[in-house]
Amino acid sequence: MQVLNGNDLAGALTAGFHCLQRYRDPINALNVYPVPDGDTGTNMLLTMRAGIEKLAQADGVTAGEVAFQMADGTFWEARGNSGVILSQFFKGIATGLEGKAVCACSDLAQAFRSATDAAYKSVGNPVEGTMLTVIRFVAEALESNLQQDGGGDDILSMWGTAYQASRDALDATPSMLAKLREAGVVDAGGMGIVVILGGAYLHLTGENVEEADLELATAAGQIDPSQLASVSVESDFLDSSVESEWGYCTQFLIQGENLDIERVRMELAEKAESLVIVGDDRFIKVHVHLEDPGVALTYAVGLGELDQIKIDNMSLQNQDWASGHQERGAPKSGIALVAVAPGDGLAQLFTDTSGALVVSGGQTMNPSVAQLIAAAERSGAEDVILLPNNKNVAITATQASERENETQRLHVVLTSTVQQGIAAALAFNSQASAEQNLGAMNGAMSEVVSIEVTRSIRNTTLGGIAVAEGDYMGLVDGDLAVVENSAETALLASLAGCGLTDDHIVTIYWGTDTDLGKVEEVAGKIEEQAPGIQVDLVYGGQPHYPYFVSVE
Amino acid sequence: MAVRIVTDSTSDLTPAQAQDLGVTVVPANVIIDDVTYRDGVDMTSDEFYRRLISGPSLPTTSQPSVGTFQTAYQEILDQGDEIVSIHVSGKLSGTVNSANQAKASLGENAPIEVIDSGGASIALALITAAAAETVGQASSCRELAEQVRGNLTRTSAVFALDTLEYLQKGGRIGKAQAFVGSLLSVKPILTLVEGEVHPLERPRNHQRAMRRLVELTREKGPAARLGIAYSTDEAWAAELRGSLSDVVPEDRVMTVRFGPALGTYVGPRAVGVAVMLAR
Numbered sequence: 001m002q003v004l005n006g007n008d009l010a011g012a013l014t015a016g017f018h019c020l021q022r023y024r025d026p027i028n029a030l031n032v033y034p035v036p037d038g039d040t041g042t043n044m045l046l047t048m049r050a051g052i053e054k055l056a057q058a059d060g061v062t063a064g065e066v067a068f069q070m071a072d073g074t075f076w077e078a079r080g081n082s083g084v085i086l087s088q089f090f091k092g093i094a095t096g097l098e099g100k101a102v103c104a105c106s107d108l109a110q111a112f113r114s115a116t117d118a119a120y121k122s123v124g125n126p127v128e129g130t131m132l133t134v135i136r137f138v139a140e141a142l143e144s145n146l147q148q149d150g151g152g153d154d155i156l157s158m159w160g161t162a163y164q165a166s167r168d169a170l171d172a173t174p175s176m177l178a179k180l181r182e183a184g185v186v187d188a189g190g191m192g193i194v195v196i197l198g199g200a201y202l203h204l205t206g207e208n209v210e211e212a213d214l215e216l217a218t219a220a221g222q223i224d225p226s227q228l229a230s231v232s233v234e235s236d237f238l239d240s241s242v243e244s245e246w247g248y249c250t251q252f253l254i255q256g257e258n259l260d261i262e263r264v265r266m267e268l269a270e271k272a273e274s275l276v277i278v279g280d281d282r283f284i285k286v287h288v289h290l291e292d293p294g295v296a297l298t299y300a301v302g303l304g305e306l307d308q309i310k311i312d313n314m315s316l317q318n319q320d321w322a323s324g325h326q327e328r329g330a331p332k333s334g335i336a337l338v339a340v341a342p343g344d345g346l347a348q349l350f351t352d353t354s355g356a357l358v359v360s361g362g363q364t365m366n367p368s369v370a371q372l373i374a375a376a377e378r379s380g381a382e383d384v385i386l387l388p389n390n391k392n393v394a395i396t397a398t399q400a401s402e403r404e405n406e407t408q409r410l411h412v413v414l415t416s417t418v419q420q421g422i423a424a425a426l427a428f429n430s431q432a433s434a435e436q437n438l439g440a441m442n443g444a445m446s447e448v449v450s451i452e453v454t455r456s457i458r459n460t461t462l463g464g465i466a467v468a469e470g471d472y473m474g475l476v477d478g479d480l481a482v483v484e485n486s487a488e489t490a491l492l493a494s495l496a497g498c499g500l501t502d503d504h505i506v507t508i509y510w511g512t513d514t515d516l517g518k519v520e521e522v523a524g525k526i527e528e529q530a531p532g533i534q535v536d537l538v539y540g541g542q543p544h545y546p547y548f549v550s551v552e
Numbered sequence: 553m554a555v556r557i558v559t560d561s562t563s564d565l566t567p568a569q570a571q572d573l574g575v576t577v578v579p580a581n582v583i584i585d586d587v588t589y590r591d592g593v594d595m596t597s598d599e600f601y602r603r604l605i606s607g608p609s610l611p612t613t614s615q616p617s618v619g620t621f622q623t624a625y626q627e628i629l630d631q632g633d634e635i636v637s638i639h640v641s642g643k644l645s646g647t648v649n650s651a652n653q654a655k656a657s658l659g660e661n662a663p664i665e666v667i668d669s670g671g672a673s674i675a676l677a678l679i680t681a682a683a684a685e686t687v688g689q690a691s692s693c694r695e696l697a698e699q700v701r702g703n704l705t706r707t708s709a710v711f712a713l714d715t716l717e718y719l720q721k722g723g724r725i726g727k728a729q730a731f732v733g734s735l736l737s738v739k740p741i742l743t744l745v746e747g748e749v750h751p752l753e754r755p756r757n758h759q760r761a762m763r764r765l766v767e768l769t770r771e772k773g774p775a776a777r778l779g780i781a782y783s784t785d786e787a788w789a790a791e792l793r794g795s796l797s798d799v800v801p802e803d804r805v806m807t808v809r810f811g812p813a814l815g816t817y818v819g820p821r822a823v824g825v826a827v828m829l830a831r
Contacts (some may be wrong), residue, residue: 352733353754426738426754430730440753505756507736534757538735552756 001204002153003102006061012159012200013070015209017052019199020045020192022212026223027195030188032179034456034467036544037363037392040188043080046368047087048196050077063103067094067111075399076373080366082189084395085119085131087369089193092118105158109142112162123395129177131189134169138197141165156204163201166194171217182461186218247273249312250293254284256304264303271295335437336381337428339421340367340389340397343512343541346418346548350387354425362390362418364544372400376410383434385441386412389421391478409434413441416478417450418509418542419550451476451494451549453487472546487514487546488522495526498551502532509540509548555634555690557683558624560616560647561591562640563676564781564808573684578624580647581614582812588614591813600812601784601820610721611816615646621654625664634663634693638680638700641747642668644724645813665697667704670747673814674779675709675826677806682777682828706776709826710752710768711818712741712761718819719749727751741765762788762823766795769825775800779826783810788823796825 004012020027020041027041051073058069071087071094078087095118096111097103103111116139120126145161173187174180180187198214213225250272254264259281272288272295284303288296293311300306339350342362350356357375361367376384388397394414401410411434415421427444428437452475456467462480467473474482474494481497484490495506506526510519523535540548559565561579570577579590584603589595591613604611621637628635637655642648648668655664669676683700690696716732719725725732726749731740738754739761752768755761769778778800782789789807796805810818818824 349735352735354733355730422736426736426756429751429753431727431751503759536737536756 001156003104004063004155004204005102006063006066007059008204009063009066009103010055010058012203013066013196014052014055015203016196016199017045017048018209019195019202019212019214020048022199022210022228023191023195023214023216023223026216026218026227027188027191029227030185030191030218031457032183032185033462034458034460034469035363035454035473036457040080040082040192043083043366044086044189044192047074047078047080047083050074051090062101063107064094064097064100067097070094076370077368078399079368079396080392081123081395082131082192083366083368084399085122085189086192087399088118088122089115089135092116103155105153105155106146108155108158108162109139109146112139112142115139122399124398127177129173129175129180130187131193133173133176134166134187134190134193137169138162138165138193159197159201159204163194163197166190166197167216170194179462182463184218184460191216191218247289247291248293249287249289250296250310251285251287252297252300252309253307254286254300254304255282255307256284257282259284259303264300267299268296271299334381335383335385335430335432335434336376336379337385337387337425338372338375338379339387339425340372340393341418341421342390342543345539345541346422346509347541349422349509349538349540350425353422354428355430356387356425356428361393362542363392366390366392366396369396369400369403372397373403373410376400376408381408383409383411385428385434385437386410387415387421387424388412389415389418391416411438413438413445415445417448417452417550418540418548419450419507420445420448422507422509423448423550423552447552449477449498449551451491451498451547451551452545453490453494453547453549454545455487456483488518491522491547491549492525492529495529495549495551500526500530500533500551502530504530505534505536505550505552507536507538507550507552509538509542509550511546511548512541512543514546553632553634555636555687555693555696556628557680557687558621558628558635558637558651559676559680560639561593561811562645562647562672562813563638563680564592564673564811564814565677565680566808567592569677569681569806569808573681574687575680575684576624576628578616578620580616580645580813582611582816583614584611585609589812592811595812597809597811597815600815604718604815605820610718611812612722613645613813613816615650618650618653618657621651622657625654625658625662629658629662629664636665636667636683636687636693636696636700638667638669638676638683640672640676641670641744643670643726643747644672644749663693665693667697667700668747669707670704671707671709671744671826673709673810673826674781674806674808674824675707675744677808678777678779678826678828679703679707681806703828706829706831707826708743708772709779709781709824710741710743710765711781711822711824712739712755712758712765713818714739714758714821715819716740719817722817724817725749741768758821762791762795765792765823765825769796769827770799772827772829774830775827776804776830777828778805780805780807781810781822781824781826782807783815783818783822784820785823792823792825799827 024041028039051070054069054073071091074087074090078084092115093111096114116136119135170190199209272290337354337356339356340359340361341347347358359367359375386397388394397412401412413424423444424441427440456471458469471483472487472490474490482493558576582589637651639647651666728749728751731751741753780789780792
C-alpha cells in the first residue's frame with residue numbers, strides 16, 4: 001500500500017476515535033493533581049467526535065478534504081487544553097495535506113511536521129513531556145524514516161513508524177516532566193495521541209479495533225484490559241452534562257424486541273436536538289434535548305418498556321440569568337463580557353456585577369470553543385471579552401478569540417481562577433473602550449491571590465508533600481500549599497501564608513456542599529487573626545471545592 | 553458698570569462662601585412629603601440628611617422657577633450691571649432652561665450670559681469661584697463668559713458613593729447603570745462626562761475608594777484649584793484634603809457639603825474631589 005485515499009484516511013481516523021473511546025477511562029485516570037477535574041480522555045473524545053461526525057457526511061472525498069473536515073469539526077468543539085491541542089494538531093495535518101488527493105509517505109511526514117508546529121504554537125508556554133512531545137517525536141521519526149528510505153513507498157510501515165514513535169515518546173514523558181514522575185503517571189494527552197494513532201494503525205492493517213488492547217503502560221504499570229470500555233451502549237454515551245444548555249435534557253432506556261435503532265434515531269431527530277442514541281435491537285439508550293420531554297417519552301413508550309428516565313431543565317438557569325441581564329438594561333451593542341463559571345452563585349455574581357453572559361463550566365466541565373463563541377454572539381456586542389476563569393479553559397478561550405468574524409471582536413483576559421475573574425469583572429466598565437477594559441481588567445486580576453480548597457481523590461505526592469485520599473488541600477495560586485484534615489483548617493492554613501493585615505479584603509465563595517455555619521465560623525477566625533480586616537462571604541455554589549477565596 | 557455672577561444652589565457654596573466671592577445663589581427646591589424647601593435656605597444639611605436616611609419617602613428636587621431667576625436678574629440689571637449665570641449640568645437639571653427663559657423674558661438684548669457648566673456641586677463651585685476672582689477685570693459679560701467656558705474643559709470631578717441606590721431611585725443614574733449590582737459590596741466611583749453621570753471604577757471598600765479618588769485626581773495633571781465635597785462625613789473630606797495637600801496651595805482648596813439638591817442623589821457617606829487644571 002503506497003498511499004491513503006480519502007476513504008482510507010477517514011476509516012483510519014474513525015478507528016482512532018473508537019480506540020480513544022475505549023481508552024477514555026484509563027486516560028481520564030492519569031491525573032497529575034488528585035483533584036476532580038476536566039478529564040483529558042473525555043475532552044479529547046468530545047473534541048474528536050465533532051470531526052468524526054463531519055467525516056460521516058463526506059464520503060468519497062480527497063485525503064486533503066478529509067483532513068480539512070477533521071480540522072474544521074474539532075476546532076469548534078475543542079475543550080480543555082488537550083482538546084485544543086488536538087484540534088490544532090488536526091489543523092496542522094490539514095495544512096500538510098491541503099490539496100492532496102491521496103496521502104503518500106512524504107505527505108504524512110509533512111503533515112506531522114506542520115501538525116507539530118501548529119500544536120506547539122497553540123500553547124503560550126510549550127512544556128516537554130506532554131502530548132506536544134509525543135507529536136513532535138512522531139514527526140521526527142517520520143522524517144528520519146523518509147531520509148533513510150530515500151522517499152519510502154510503504155504507507156503502512158510509515159504509519160507503523162509513527163505509532164511506535166508515539167509509544168516511545170509516551171514512555172519517556174515521566175523522565176522529561178518531574179510532576180509526572182512524582183505522580184507516577186505518563187502524560188494523559190500523550191496517551192490520547194498514541195491511542196488514536198494505534199487505533200488507526202490496527203484498522204489499516206486489517207485488525208478489529210473494537211476489542212483492541214494496545215498493551216500500554218503507565219509509569220505505575222500496565223493498563224489492565226478490563227479497564228477498557230467496550231465500544232457499545234454505555235461507553236458510547238458521552239457525558240451529557242457538557243452538552244449545550246437548551247430545553248430539557250431527556251434521557252431514558254428503551255427495552256423491547258426487534259427495536260430499529262436507525263428508525264428511532266430518524267424519528268427522534270425530527271422532534272429533538274443533541275441526539276445521542278445508541279444500542280441494539282433489545283436496548284436503546286436515548287439522550288435528547290427538546291422543549292417538551294413528554295414528546296420523546298410518549299414516542300418511546302410505544303416502542304417498549306422505559307427505564308432510567310432522567311430529565312433536566314437545561315435552560316432554567318440561563319433564563320434566570322438572561323432576565324436579570326435584561327432588567328439591568330445592559331447595552332446590546334458596544335462591549336460585553338462572557339465568563340465561564342462553575343456554580344449558580346458564581347454565575348449570578350458575574351451577571352450581577354458586569355452583565356456577563358455565563359457559560360457553565362470550570363475545572364470539571366470544560367466548555368468548548370463553540371459554546372464560548374455562541375455566548376459571545378448572543379451578547380450582540382461589537383467587542384466581547386472572554387474570562388476563562390480556569391487554567392483548563394484558558395487556551396479554549398484563546399482559540400475562540402482567534403476566530404475571524406467581521407461583526408465581532410473577541411478578546412481574552414487570561415484569568416486562571418474564578419477569583420481573578422471576579423476581580424476582572426469588577427474592573428469591567430461597559431462605558432470604556434476594549435483597550436481600556438483589557439488594561440484595567442488585567443491589572444485587577446494580577447492583584448488577587450487565589451486560594452482553592454479541595455479534597456484529594458487519591459494518594460499521591462505533590463511537590464514533596466504527601467497527600468492521602470480524602471485530605472483537604474489548600475492551593476495558593478495553583479500550587480499546593482497545605483494539606484489538612486478539614487476544609488476549614490486548610491483554608492486558615494493557606495491564609496496564614498498570605499501575611500494578612502487589616503488592609504486586605506478576603507472574599508470567601510463557598511461551595512454547593514459547604515455549610516454556611518462553618519463558613520461564618522471560619523470568617524470569625526480570620527477576623528481574629530487580623531483585626532479590622534474585611535471578610536466578605538458570597539455563595540458560589542461550585543462543586544468539588546468547598547472554598548474559593550480571594551485575598552486582595 | 554460691573555459684571556456680576558449668578559449660580560444656583562447645586563454649587564453647594566455656603567452663604568459665607570457666596571458672600572466672600574460676591575456671587576448670587578439662586579436656590580433650587582427640595583420637596584419632602586409634599587412640602588417644598590428652598591435648597592440651602594429653609595433647611596439645614598444635617599436636618600436634610602437625617603430625613604433622607606430615616607424618612608419614609610425619598611425627597612425630590614425641582615429647578616428654581618423662571619420667576620426666581622427673573623427676580624435675581626432684574627435686581628442686578630437695575631443697578632446697571634451685566635450678568636454671567638453659571639449652572640448645574642443641563643443633563644441633570646432643568647435649571648439652565650429656567651435661567652434661559654428668565655433671560656428671554658427680560659428682553660433680547662439683556663446683558664446676560666447663561667452657561668451650562670456640565671458639572672455640579674464642587675466642580676460648579678470651583679468654576680464659579682474662578683470666575684468670581686477675575687470678574688473685576690472683565691469689561692463685559694461676554695468677555696467673562698468666554699473665559700468661564702475656557703475653564704470648563706479644565707475642570708472635572710470624581711465622586712465615590714456609598715451606594716447607587718439614591719442615584720437610581722432619583723432617576724439620575726445615567727450610564728452608571730452598568731455598575732448597579734448587589735451581590736458584592738463596592739463603593740462606586742463616578743464622574744460626569746458631557747454633563748451625564750458616568751461610571752469609572754468599583755473599589756471594594758471605602759479605604760480603597762478614598763485612595764483611588766486621590767490617585768485619579770493626581771493622574772489628571774498639574775492643578776490650579778482643588779475642591780472637596782462630602783455629604784455626611786466631614787472627616788473624610790479632611791482626610792482627602794490632607795492627602796492632596798501638596799497639589800495646590802492651601803488657599804486654592806475649597807471644601808463644600810453636598811446640599812439637599814445633590815444629597816438627594818449622592819446619598820449619605822458620599823465624597824468627591826474636583827480639580828481645575830493649570831493652564
